[in-house]
Amino acid sequence: MSEARLNTPISPFPSREQKQEERAARRAAVLRAAVRMFNARGFHATSLEDVATSLGISKPTIYHYLGNKDQVLLECVTIGLQQLLEAGAAARAGPGTGADRLQSFLRRYAEINMDDFGRCVIRTGEEALTPESVRRFRDLKREIDTAMRELIEEGVADGSIAPVDPRLLAFALAGALNWPARWHDPAGPQSPGELADLLVATLATGFLPR
Amino acid sequence: MSEARLNTPISPFPSREQKQEERAARRAAVLRAAVRMFNARGFHATSLEDVATSLGISKPTIYHYLGNKDQVLLECVTIGLQQLLEAGAAARAGPGTGADRLQSFLRRYAEINMDDFGRCVIRTGEEALTPESVRRFRDLKREIDTAMRELIEEGVADGSIAPVDPRLLAFALAGALNWPARWHDPAGPQSPGELADLLVATLATGFLPR
Incomplete structure:
Protein backbone atom coordinates (compact mmCIF):
# COMPACT_ATOMS: atom_id res chain seq x y z
CA MET A 1 0.00 0.00 0.00
CA SER A 2 1.44 3.41 -0.93
CA GLU A 3 2.31 6.06 1.64
CA ALA A 4 -0.24 8.44 0.07
CA ARG A 5 -3.03 5.94 0.45
CA LEU A 6 -2.20 5.40 4.10
CA ASN A 7 -2.14 9.13 4.77
CA THR A 8 -5.43 9.93 3.07
CA PRO A 9 -7.54 11.98 5.45
CA ILE A 10 -10.81 10.62 4.03
CA SER A 11 -12.00 7.46 5.71
CA PRO A 12 -13.52 4.85 3.39
CA PHE A 13 -16.05 4.19 6.16
CA PRO A 14 -18.99 6.63 6.19
CA SER A 15 -19.47 8.64 9.34
CA ARG A 16 -22.74 8.48 11.27
CA GLU A 17 -23.81 11.80 9.70
CA GLN A 18 -22.97 10.59 6.21
CA LYS A 19 -25.01 7.44 6.79
CA GLN A 20 -27.98 9.45 7.97
CA GLU A 21 -27.78 11.81 5.00
CA GLU A 22 -27.51 8.90 2.61
CA ARG A 23 -30.50 7.22 4.20
CA ALA A 24 -32.57 10.42 4.00
CA ALA A 25 -31.62 10.97 0.35
CA ARG A 26 -32.56 7.39 -0.56
CA ARG A 27 -35.82 7.61 1.33
CA ALA A 28 -36.67 10.89 -0.46
CA ALA A 29 -35.86 9.36 -3.87
CA VAL A 30 -38.16 6.40 -3.20
CA LEU A 31 -40.97 8.71 -2.03
CA ARG A 32 -40.64 10.95 -5.08
CA ALA A 33 -40.72 7.98 -7.48
CA ALA A 34 -43.68 6.43 -5.64
CA VAL A 35 -45.77 9.60 -5.46
CA ARG A 36 -45.30 10.26 -9.18
CA MET A 37 -46.39 6.73 -10.04
CA PHE A 38 -49.40 6.91 -7.70
CA ASN A 39 -50.43 10.21 -9.31
CA ALA A 40 -49.96 8.95 -12.86
CA ARG A 41 -51.49 5.47 -12.57
CA GLY A 42 -53.55 5.56 -9.40
CA PHE A 43 -52.63 3.92 -6.09
CA HIS A 44 -54.34 0.60 -6.82
CA ALA A 45 -52.68 0.19 -10.20
CA THR A 46 -49.19 0.89 -8.83
CA SER A 47 -47.08 -1.88 -7.32
CA LEU A 48 -43.98 -1.30 -5.20
CA GLU A 49 -42.32 -3.67 -7.66
CA ASP A 50 -42.81 -1.02 -10.38
CA VAL A 51 -41.52 1.75 -8.12
CA ALA A 52 -38.46 -0.35 -7.28
CA THR A 53 -37.81 -1.16 -10.95
CA SER A 54 -37.99 2.54 -11.90
CA LEU A 55 -35.18 3.22 -9.41
CA GLY A 56 -33.14 0.11 -10.28
CA ILE A 57 -33.54 -1.26 -6.76
CA SER A 58 -35.38 -4.23 -5.23
CA LYS A 59 -38.74 -4.25 -3.49
CA PRO A 60 -37.18 -5.29 -0.14
CA THR A 61 -35.06 -2.14 -0.35
CA ILE A 62 -38.28 -0.07 -0.38
CA TYR A 63 -39.60 -2.07 2.58
CA HIS A 64 -36.33 -1.31 4.36
CA TYR A 65 -36.58 2.46 3.84
CA LEU A 66 -40.34 3.00 4.06
CA GLY A 67 -42.37 -0.14 4.75
CA ASN A 68 -45.25 -1.54 2.74
CA MET B 1 -111.31 -23.31 -12.23
CA SER B 2 -114.09 -20.83 -11.25
CA GLU B 3 -116.08 -18.83 -13.81
CA ALA B 4 -114.73 -15.56 -12.32
CA ARG B 5 -111.15 -16.67 -12.74
CA LEU B 6 -111.76 -17.58 -16.37
CA ASN B 7 -113.41 -14.22 -17.08
CA THR B 8 -110.72 -12.09 -15.46
CA PRO B 9 -109.74 -9.33 -17.89
CA ILE B 10 -106.14 -9.22 -16.56
CA SER B 11 -103.78 -11.62 -18.30
CA PRO B 12 -101.33 -13.39 -15.98
CA PHE B 13 -98.75 -12.98 -18.76
CA PRO B 14 -97.06 -9.57 -18.78
CA SER B 15 -97.41 -7.50 -21.94
CA ARG B 16 -94.35 -6.37 -23.86
CA GLU B 17 -94.67 -2.91 -22.29
CA GLN B 18 -94.97 -4.35 -18.80
CA LYS B 19 -91.85 -6.44 -19.37
CA GLN B 20 -89.91 -3.40 -20.55
CA GLU B 21 -91.04 -1.35 -17.58
CA GLU B 22 -90.14 -4.13 -15.19
CA ARG B 23 -86.72 -4.46 -16.77
CA ALA B 24 -86.11 -0.70 -16.58
CA ALA B 25 -87.20 -0.58 -12.91
CA ARG B 26 -84.92 -3.51 -12.00
CA ARG B 27 -82.00 -1.99 -13.88
CA ALA B 28 -82.54 1.34 -12.09
CA ALA B 29 -82.68 -0.39 -8.69
CA VAL B 30 -79.39 -2.19 -9.36
CA LEU B 31 -77.72 1.05 -10.51
CA ARG B 32 -78.92 2.97 -7.45
CA ALA B 33 -77.67 0.26 -5.06
CA ALA B 34 -74.33 0.02 -6.90
CA VAL B 35 -73.67 3.77 -7.07
CA ARG B 36 -74.37 4.19 -3.35
CA MET B 37 -71.98 1.39 -2.50
CA PHE B 38 -69.27 2.76 -4.84
CA ASN B 39 -69.65 6.18 -3.21
CA ALA B 40 -69.58 4.84 0.33
CA ARG B 41 -66.78 2.26 0.03
CA GLY B 42 -64.94 3.15 -3.14
CA PHE B 43 -65.12 1.29 -6.45
CA HIS B 44 -62.23 -1.06 -5.73
CA ALA B 45 -63.58 -2.11 -2.34
CA THR B 46 -67.06 -2.86 -3.71
CA SER B 47 -67.90 -6.24 -5.24
CA LEU B 48 -70.99 -6.93 -7.36
CA GLU B 49 -71.57 -9.78 -4.91
CA ASP B 50 -72.18 -7.15 -2.17
CA VAL B 51 -74.46 -5.12 -4.44
CA ALA B 52 -76.44 -8.26 -5.30
CA THR B 53 -76.72 -9.27 -1.63
CA SER B 54 -78.03 -5.82 -0.67
CA LEU B 55 -80.87 -6.31 -3.16
CA GLY B 56 -81.50 -9.96 -2.31
CA ILE B 57 -80.58 -11.07 -5.83
CA SER B 58 -77.71 -13.06 -7.36
CA LYS B 59 -74.62 -11.72 -9.10
CA PRO B 60 -75.62 -13.30 -12.46
CA THR B 61 -78.83 -11.24 -12.24
CA ILE B 62 -76.70 -8.08 -12.20
CA TYR B 63 -74.69 -9.37 -15.16
CA HIS B 64 -77.98 -9.96 -16.95
CA TYR B 65 -79.25 -6.42 -16.43
CA LEU B 66 -76.02 -4.43 -16.63
CA GLY B 67 -72.93 -6.49 -17.33
CA ASN B 68 -69.71 -6.64 -15.31
Whole structure:
Protein backbone atom coordinates (compact mmCIF):
# COMPACT_ATOMS: atom_id res chain seq x y z
CA MET A 1 0.00 0.00 0.00
CA SER A 2 1.44 3.41 -0.93
CA GLU A 3 2.31 6.06 1.64
CA ALA A 4 -0.24 8.44 0.07
CA ARG A 5 -3.03 5.94 0.45
CA LEU A 6 -2.20 5.40 4.10
CA ASN A 7 -2.14 9.13 4.77
CA THR A 8 -5.43 9.93 3.07
CA PRO A 9 -7.54 11.98 5.45
CA ILE A 10 -10.81 10.62 4.03
CA SER A 11 -12.00 7.46 5.71
CA PRO A 12 -13.52 4.85 3.39
CA PHE A 13 -16.05 4.19 6.16
CA PRO A 14 -18.99 6.63 6.19
CA SER A 15 -19.47 8.64 9.34
CA ARG A 16 -22.74 8.48 11.27
CA GLU A 17 -23.81 11.80 9.70
CA GLN A 18 -22.97 10.59 6.21
CA LYS A 19 -25.01 7.44 6.79
CA GLN A 20 -27.98 9.45 7.97
CA GLU A 21 -27.78 11.81 5.00
CA GLU A 22 -27.51 8.90 2.61
CA ARG A 23 -30.50 7.22 4.20
CA ALA A 24 -32.57 10.42 4.00
CA ALA A 25 -31.62 10.97 0.35
CA ARG A 26 -32.56 7.39 -0.56
CA ARG A 27 -35.82 7.61 1.33
CA ALA A 28 -36.67 10.89 -0.46
CA ALA A 29 -35.86 9.36 -3.87
CA VAL A 30 -38.16 6.40 -3.20
CA LEU A 31 -40.97 8.71 -2.03
CA ARG A 32 -40.64 10.95 -5.08
CA ALA A 33 -40.72 7.98 -7.48
CA ALA A 34 -43.68 6.43 -5.64
CA VAL A 35 -45.77 9.60 -5.46
CA ARG A 36 -45.30 10.26 -9.18
CA MET A 37 -46.39 6.73 -10.04
CA PHE A 38 -49.40 6.91 -7.70
CA ASN A 39 -50.43 10.21 -9.31
CA ALA A 40 -49.96 8.95 -12.86
CA ARG A 41 -51.49 5.47 -12.57
CA GLY A 42 -53.55 5.56 -9.40
CA PHE A 43 -52.63 3.92 -6.09
CA HIS A 44 -54.34 0.60 -6.82
CA ALA A 45 -52.68 0.19 -10.20
CA THR A 46 -49.19 0.89 -8.83
CA SER A 47 -47.08 -1.88 -7.32
CA LEU A 48 -43.98 -1.30 -5.20
CA GLU A 49 -42.32 -3.67 -7.66
CA ASP A 50 -42.81 -1.02 -10.38
CA VAL A 51 -41.52 1.75 -8.12
CA ALA A 52 -38.46 -0.35 -7.28
CA THR A 53 -37.81 -1.16 -10.95
CA SER A 54 -37.99 2.54 -11.90
CA LEU A 55 -35.18 3.22 -9.41
CA GLY A 56 -33.14 0.11 -10.28
CA ILE A 57 -33.54 -1.26 -6.76
CA SER A 58 -35.38 -4.23 -5.23
CA LYS A 59 -38.74 -4.25 -3.49
CA PRO A 60 -37.18 -5.29 -0.14
CA THR A 61 -35.06 -2.14 -0.35
CA ILE A 62 -38.28 -0.07 -0.38
CA TYR A 63 -39.60 -2.07 2.58
CA HIS A 64 -36.33 -1.31 4.36
CA TYR A 65 -36.58 2.46 3.84
CA LEU A 66 -40.34 3.00 4.06
CA GLY A 67 -42.37 -0.14 4.75
CA ASN A 68 -45.25 -1.54 2.74
CA LYS A 69 -47.35 0.19 0.07
CA ASP A 70 -49.88 1.55 2.59
CA GLN A 71 -47.07 3.06 4.62
CA VAL A 72 -45.52 4.61 1.51
CA LEU A 73 -48.85 6.21 0.60
CA LEU A 74 -49.38 7.50 4.13
CA GLU A 75 -45.91 9.05 4.06
CA CYS A 76 -46.64 10.72 0.69
CA VAL A 77 -49.92 12.29 1.80
CA THR A 78 -48.38 13.32 5.13
CA ILE A 79 -45.64 15.25 3.32
CA GLY A 80 -48.27 17.05 1.21
CA LEU A 81 -50.40 17.87 4.23
CA GLN A 82 -47.36 19.14 6.16
CA GLN A 83 -46.52 21.49 3.28
CA LEU A 84 -50.08 22.87 3.42
CA LEU A 85 -49.91 23.27 7.19
CA GLU A 86 -46.61 25.14 6.95
CA ALA A 87 -48.11 27.44 4.30
CA GLY A 88 -50.99 28.18 6.67
CA ALA A 89 -48.68 28.95 9.58
CA ALA A 90 -46.46 31.19 7.41
CA ALA A 91 -49.45 33.14 6.05
CA ARG A 92 -50.92 33.64 9.51
CA ALA A 93 -47.63 35.02 10.77
CA GLY A 94 -47.35 37.38 7.76
CA PRO A 95 -48.22 41.08 7.46
CA GLY A 96 -51.38 42.77 6.18
CA THR A 97 -55.12 42.46 6.65
CA GLY A 98 -56.96 39.17 7.03
CA ALA A 99 -57.73 39.26 3.29
CA ASP A 100 -54.03 39.80 2.45
CA ARG A 101 -52.95 36.89 4.60
CA LEU A 102 -55.76 34.66 3.31
CA GLN A 103 -54.70 35.38 -0.27
CA SER A 104 -51.06 34.57 0.42
CA PHE A 105 -52.12 31.28 2.00
CA LEU A 106 -54.42 30.49 -0.93
CA ARG A 107 -51.72 31.13 -3.53
CA ARG A 108 -49.32 28.76 -1.77
CA TYR A 109 -52.14 26.26 -1.19
CA ALA A 110 -52.92 26.17 -4.91
CA GLU A 111 -49.25 25.76 -5.84
CA ILE A 112 -48.72 22.88 -3.42
CA ASN A 113 -51.77 21.11 -4.84
CA MET A 114 -50.19 21.25 -8.28
CA ASP A 115 -46.95 19.70 -6.94
CA ASP A 116 -46.32 15.94 -6.49
CA PHE A 117 -47.21 15.46 -2.82
CA GLY A 118 -50.15 17.89 -2.75
CA ARG A 119 -51.52 16.27 -5.87
CA CYS A 120 -51.34 12.92 -4.06
CA VAL A 121 -53.31 14.34 -1.08
CA ILE A 122 -56.13 15.39 -3.40
CA ARG A 123 -56.17 12.26 -5.50
CA THR A 124 -56.12 9.87 -2.56
CA GLY A 125 -59.55 8.80 -1.42
CA GLU A 126 -59.91 7.64 2.16
CA GLU A 127 -60.82 4.19 0.87
CA ALA A 128 -57.18 3.71 -0.19
CA LEU A 129 -55.95 4.20 3.38
CA THR A 130 -55.99 1.85 6.36
CA PRO A 131 -58.44 2.82 9.15
CA GLU A 132 -55.55 4.03 11.28
CA SER A 133 -54.13 6.16 8.47
CA VAL A 134 -57.58 7.61 7.78
CA ARG A 135 -57.62 9.05 11.29
CA ARG A 136 -54.24 10.74 10.84
CA PHE A 137 -55.21 11.96 7.35
CA ARG A 138 -58.44 13.50 8.68
CA ASP A 139 -56.69 15.12 11.67
CA LEU A 140 -54.17 16.88 9.45
CA LYS A 141 -56.86 17.93 6.96
CA ARG A 142 -58.92 19.34 9.80
CA GLU A 143 -55.94 21.43 10.95
CA ILE A 144 -55.62 22.90 7.45
CA ASP A 145 -59.36 23.61 7.24
CA THR A 146 -59.13 25.30 10.62
CA ALA A 147 -56.19 27.47 9.53
CA MET A 148 -58.14 28.59 6.46
CA ARG A 149 -61.30 29.23 8.44
CA GLU A 150 -59.47 31.25 11.07
CA LEU A 151 -57.84 33.43 8.43
CA ILE A 152 -61.31 34.06 6.96
CA GLU A 153 -62.69 34.92 10.40
CA GLU A 154 -59.85 37.38 10.98
CA GLY A 155 -60.59 39.03 7.63
CA VAL A 156 -64.32 39.25 8.35
CA ALA A 157 -63.49 40.76 11.76
CA ASP A 158 -61.16 43.46 10.33
CA GLY A 159 -63.59 44.20 7.46
CA SER A 160 -61.23 43.09 4.68
CA ILE A 161 -63.41 40.05 3.83
CA ALA A 162 -67.14 40.23 3.05
CA PRO A 163 -69.41 38.94 5.82
CA VAL A 164 -69.80 35.26 4.88
CA ASP A 165 -70.14 31.87 6.54
CA PRO A 166 -66.42 31.08 7.04
CA ARG A 167 -67.01 27.33 6.86
CA LEU A 168 -68.81 27.58 3.53
CA LEU A 169 -66.26 29.97 2.05
CA ALA A 170 -63.41 27.71 3.18
CA PHE A 171 -65.01 24.75 1.41
CA ALA A 172 -65.61 26.73 -1.79
CA LEU A 173 -62.03 28.04 -1.85
CA ALA A 174 -60.53 24.66 -1.04
CA GLY A 175 -62.58 23.05 -3.80
CA ALA A 176 -61.59 25.60 -6.43
CA LEU A 177 -57.92 25.27 -5.46
CA ASN A 178 -57.87 21.48 -5.01
CA TRP A 179 -59.28 20.89 -8.47
CA PRO A 180 -56.09 21.81 -10.40
CA ALA A 181 -54.58 18.63 -8.90
CA ARG A 182 -56.86 16.82 -11.37
CA TRP A 183 -56.61 19.04 -14.44
CA HIS A 184 -53.39 21.10 -14.37
CA ASP A 185 -50.86 19.81 -16.86
CA PRO A 186 -47.33 20.32 -15.48
CA ALA A 187 -46.10 20.40 -19.10
CA GLY A 188 -48.70 23.08 -20.03
CA PRO A 189 -48.02 26.75 -20.78
CA GLN A 190 -49.02 28.17 -17.37
CA SER A 191 -46.75 27.63 -14.38
CA PRO A 192 -48.37 26.60 -11.08
CA GLY A 193 -47.46 30.03 -9.67
CA GLU A 194 -49.15 31.99 -12.48
CA LEU A 195 -52.20 29.80 -12.35
CA ALA A 196 -52.41 30.11 -8.57
CA ASP A 197 -52.34 33.93 -8.81
CA LEU A 198 -55.11 34.00 -11.42
CA LEU A 199 -57.32 31.55 -9.57
CA VAL A 200 -57.02 33.40 -6.28
CA ALA A 201 -57.71 36.77 -7.93
CA THR A 202 -60.85 35.34 -9.55
CA LEU A 203 -62.11 33.94 -6.25
CA ALA A 204 -61.35 37.21 -4.44
CA THR A 205 -63.35 39.45 -6.77
CA GLY A 206 -66.02 37.00 -8.02
CA PHE A 207 -67.25 36.68 -11.59
CA LEU A 208 -69.84 39.47 -11.52
CA PRO A 209 -68.43 42.83 -12.68
CA ARG A 210 -67.30 45.18 -9.90
CA MET B 1 -111.31 -23.31 -12.23
CA SER B 2 -114.09 -20.83 -11.25
CA GLU B 3 -116.08 -18.83 -13.81
CA ALA B 4 -114.73 -15.56 -12.32
CA ARG B 5 -111.15 -16.67 -12.74
CA LEU B 6 -111.76 -17.58 -16.37
CA ASN B 7 -113.41 -14.22 -17.08
CA THR B 8 -110.72 -12.09 -15.46
CA PRO B 9 -109.74 -9.33 -17.89
CA ILE B 10 -106.14 -9.22 -16.56
CA SER B 11 -103.78 -11.62 -18.30
CA PRO B 12 -101.33 -13.39 -15.98
CA PHE B 13 -98.75 -12.98 -18.76
CA PRO B 14 -97.06 -9.57 -18.78
CA SER B 15 -97.41 -7.50 -21.94
CA ARG B 16 -94.35 -6.37 -23.86
CA GLU B 17 -94.67 -2.91 -22.29
CA GLN B 18 -94.97 -4.35 -18.80
CA LYS B 19 -91.85 -6.44 -19.37
CA GLN B 20 -89.91 -3.40 -20.55
CA GLU B 21 -91.04 -1.35 -17.58
CA GLU B 22 -90.14 -4.13 -15.19
CA ARG B 23 -86.72 -4.46 -16.77
CA ALA B 24 -86.11 -0.70 -16.58
CA ALA B 25 -87.20 -0.58 -12.91
CA ARG B 26 -84.92 -3.51 -12.00
CA ARG B 27 -82.00 -1.99 -13.88
CA ALA B 28 -82.54 1.34 -12.09
CA ALA B 29 -82.68 -0.39 -8.69
CA VAL B 30 -79.39 -2.19 -9.36
CA LEU B 31 -77.72 1.05 -10.51
CA ARG B 32 -78.92 2.97 -7.45
CA ALA B 33 -77.67 0.26 -5.06
CA ALA B 34 -74.33 0.02 -6.90
CA VAL B 35 -73.67 3.77 -7.07
CA ARG B 36 -74.37 4.19 -3.35
CA MET B 37 -71.98 1.39 -2.50
CA PHE B 38 -69.27 2.76 -4.84
CA ASN B 39 -69.65 6.18 -3.21
CA ALA B 40 -69.58 4.84 0.33
CA ARG B 41 -66.78 2.26 0.03
CA GLY B 42 -64.94 3.15 -3.14
CA PHE B 43 -65.12 1.29 -6.45
CA HIS B 44 -62.23 -1.06 -5.73
CA ALA B 45 -63.58 -2.11 -2.34
CA THR B 46 -67.06 -2.86 -3.71
CA SER B 47 -67.90 -6.24 -5.24
CA LEU B 48 -70.99 -6.93 -7.36
CA GLU B 49 -71.57 -9.78 -4.91
CA ASP B 50 -72.18 -7.15 -2.17
CA VAL B 51 -74.46 -5.12 -4.44
CA ALA B 52 -76.44 -8.26 -5.30
CA THR B 53 -76.72 -9.27 -1.63
CA SER B 54 -78.03 -5.82 -0.67
CA LEU B 55 -80.87 -6.31 -3.16
CA GLY B 56 -81.50 -9.96 -2.31
CA ILE B 57 -80.58 -11.07 -5.83
CA SER B 58 -77.71 -13.06 -7.36
CA LYS B 59 -74.62 -11.72 -9.10
CA PRO B 60 -75.62 -13.30 -12.46
CA THR B 61 -78.83 -11.24 -12.24
CA ILE B 62 -76.70 -8.08 -12.20
CA TYR B 63 -74.69 -9.37 -15.16
CA HIS B 64 -77.98 -9.96 -16.95
CA TYR B 65 -79.25 -6.42 -16.43
CA LEU B 66 -76.02 -4.43 -16.63
CA GLY B 67 -72.93 -6.49 -17.33
CA ASN B 68 -69.71 -6.64 -15.31
CA LYS B 69 -68.47 -4.21 -12.64
CA ASP B 70 -66.69 -1.96 -15.15
CA GLN B 71 -69.89 -1.68 -17.18
CA VAL B 72 -71.92 -0.89 -14.06
CA LEU B 73 -69.49 1.91 -13.15
CA LEU B 74 -69.52 3.32 -16.67
CA GLU B 75 -73.33 3.36 -16.61
CA CYS B 76 -73.33 5.17 -13.23
CA VAL B 77 -70.95 7.91 -14.33
CA THR B 78 -72.77 8.25 -17.66
CA ILE B 79 -76.06 8.92 -15.84
CA GLY B 80 -74.38 11.63 -13.72
CA LEU B 81 -72.74 13.22 -16.75
CA GLN B 82 -76.04 13.18 -18.68
CA GLN B 83 -77.74 14.99 -15.79
CA LEU B 84 -75.04 17.68 -15.93
CA LEU B 85 -75.35 17.99 -19.70
CA GLU B 86 -79.12 18.39 -19.46
CA ALA B 87 -78.66 21.08 -16.81
CA GLY B 88 -76.32 22.92 -19.18
CA ALA B 89 -78.75 22.71 -22.09
CA ALA B 90 -81.69 23.86 -19.92
CA ALA B 91 -79.73 26.85 -18.56
CA ARG B 92 -78.58 27.91 -22.01
CA ALA B 93 -82.16 27.86 -23.28
CA GLY B 94 -83.34 29.90 -20.26
CA PRO B 95 -84.04 33.64 -19.95
CA GLY B 96 -81.81 36.46 -18.67
CA THR B 97 -78.25 37.65 -19.14
CA GLY B 98 -75.25 35.37 -19.52
CA ALA B 99 -74.58 35.75 -15.78
CA ASP B 100 -78.18 34.77 -14.94
CA ARG B 101 -78.01 31.68 -17.10
CA LEU B 102 -74.55 30.75 -15.80
CA GLN B 103 -75.80 30.99 -12.23
CA SER B 104 -78.82 28.80 -12.91
CA PHE B 105 -76.53 26.19 -14.50
CA LEU B 106 -74.11 26.39 -11.57
CA ARG B 107 -76.83 25.89 -8.97
CA ARG B 108 -78.10 22.76 -10.72
CA TYR B 109 -74.51 21.60 -11.32
CA ALA B 110 -73.75 21.82 -7.60
CA GLU B 111 -76.95 19.98 -6.67
CA ILE B 112 -76.28 17.13 -9.10
CA ASN B 113 -72.78 16.73 -7.68
CA MET B 114 -74.28 16.21 -4.23
CA ASP B 115 -76.63 13.50 -5.57
CA ASP B 116 -75.70 9.81 -6.03
CA PHE B 117 -74.69 9.73 -9.70
CA GLY B 118 -72.98 13.13 -9.77
CA ARG B 119 -71.06 12.18 -6.65
CA CYS B 120 -69.89 9.05 -8.47
CA VAL B 121 -68.66 11.14 -11.44
CA ILE B 122 -66.50 13.23 -9.12
CA ARG B 123 -65.22 10.37 -7.04
CA THR B 124 -64.29 8.16 -9.97
CA GLY B 125 -60.72 8.57 -11.11
CA GLU B 126 -59.94 7.64 -14.69
CA GLU B 127 -57.72 4.85 -13.40
CA ALA B 128 -60.86 2.95 -12.34
CA LEU B 129 -62.18 2.91 -15.92
CA THR B 130 -61.21 0.77 -18.90
CA PRO B 131 -59.36 2.65 -21.69
CA GLU B 132 -62.50 2.61 -23.84
CA SER B 133 -64.64 3.99 -21.02
CA VAL B 134 -62.07 6.69 -20.32
CA ARG B 135 -62.61 8.04 -23.84
CA ARG B 136 -66.38 8.23 -23.38
CA PHE B 137 -65.96 9.73 -19.89
CA ARG B 138 -63.64 12.43 -21.23
CA ASP B 139 -65.88 13.24 -24.19
CA LEU B 140 -68.91 13.84 -21.97
CA LYS B 141 -66.86 15.87 -19.50
CA ARG B 142 -65.53 17.98 -22.31
CA GLU B 143 -69.10 18.70 -23.46
CA ILE B 144 -69.97 19.91 -19.96
CA ASP B 145 -66.84 22.06 -19.74
CA THR B 146 -67.72 23.53 -23.12
CA ALA B 147 -71.28 24.34 -22.03
CA MET B 148 -69.94 26.14 -18.96
CA ARG B 149 -67.29 27.99 -20.95
CA GLU B 150 -69.78 29.13 -23.58
CA LEU B 151 -72.15 30.46 -20.92
CA ILE B 152 -69.23 32.42 -19.46
CA GLU B 153 -68.30 33.77 -22.90
CA GLU B 154 -71.89 34.89 -23.48
CA GLY B 155 -71.87 36.70 -20.12
CA VAL B 156 -68.54 38.38 -20.84
CA ALA B 157 -69.90 39.45 -24.25
CA ASP B 158 -73.12 40.97 -22.82
CA GLY B 159 -71.18 42.63 -19.95
CA SER B 160 -72.90 40.66 -17.17
CA ILE B 161 -69.69 38.77 -16.32
CA ALA B 162 -66.33 40.41 -15.54
CA PRO B 163 -63.74 40.14 -18.32
CA VAL B 164 -61.91 36.93 -17.38
CA ASP B 165 -60.24 33.96 -19.03
CA PRO B 166 -63.33 31.74 -19.54
CA ARG B 167 -61.31 28.52 -19.36
CA LEU B 168 -59.75 29.47 -16.04
CA LEU B 169 -63.03 30.65 -14.55
CA ALA B 170 -64.76 27.45 -15.68
CA PHE B 171 -62.10 25.37 -13.92
CA ALA B 172 -62.34 27.42 -10.72
CA LEU B 173 -66.15 27.18 -10.66
CA ALA B 174 -66.18 23.49 -11.48
CA GLY B 175 -63.66 22.84 -8.71
CA ALA B 176 -65.57 24.76 -6.08
CA LEU B 177 -68.80 23.00 -7.05
CA ASN B 178 -67.35 19.51 -7.50
CA TRP B 179 -65.81 19.52 -4.07
CA PRO B 180 -69.09 19.10 -2.12
CA ALA B 181 -69.21 15.57 -3.62
CA ARG B 182 -66.42 14.82 -1.17
CA TRP B 183 -67.50 16.76 1.91
CA HIS B 184 -71.28 17.38 1.85
CA ASP B 185 -73.09 15.17 4.37
CA PRO B 186 -76.54 14.23 2.97
CA ALA B 187 -77.68 13.80 6.59
CA GLY B 188 -76.38 17.29 7.53
CA PRO B 189 -78.47 20.39 8.27
CA GLN B 190 -78.13 22.09 4.86
CA SER B 191 -79.99 20.69 1.86
CA PRO B 192 -78.09 20.40 -1.43
CA GLY B 193 -80.30 23.18 -2.84
CA GLU B 194 -79.54 25.65 -0.03
CA LEU B 195 -75.87 24.86 -0.15
CA ALA B 196 -75.79 25.23 -3.94
CA ASP B 197 -77.38 28.70 -3.69
CA LEU B 198 -74.88 29.87 -1.07
CA LEU B 199 -71.87 28.51 -2.94
CA VAL B 200 -72.89 30.10 -6.23
CA ALA B 201 -73.60 33.46 -4.56
CA THR B 202 -70.14 33.39 -2.95
CA LEU B 203 -68.43 32.63 -6.24
CA ALA B 204 -70.43 35.32 -8.04
CA THR B 205 -69.50 38.17 -5.71
CA GLY B 206 -66.08 37.00 -4.47
CA PHE B 207 -64.81 37.19 -0.92
CA LEU B 208 -63.55 40.78 -0.97
CA PRO B 209 -66.19 43.30 0.19
CA ARG B 210 -68.18 45.02 -2.58
